[in-house]
Amino acid sequence: MVAIQGISGIPEPKSDRPAKVRDAKKQEAAAKAPAKDGLVISSEAQAAAQISKTIQAAETGGDIRADRVAAARQSIERGDYKNPEIVAQVAQRISKYLP
Secondary structure (H helix, E strand, O other): OOOOOOHHHOOOOOOOOOHHHHHHHHHHHHHHOOOOOOOOOOHHHHHHHHHHHHHHHHHHOOOOOHHHHHHHHHHHHHOHHHOHHHHHHHHHHHHOOOO
């Protein structure tokens, strides 16, 4: 009976190590390899998410008083907020709402 041995009659090479040792080495290498999956969120995306949260919080807040908003709008139009002391005070009050 004729047997086919590899390509063109050349026998395939045999490994020096038993199969279970080869498999154990492959499993060790796979276990040592760091995970390659990851997630990186850009600073622009983080800022956009923060703005979105702030807008949602402002929209859900039902305690907006139209008379106070109108008074503030008039003060801005008159230029009252160009005074450095007032700017500092407004910034301080707003900062407590920011993270």
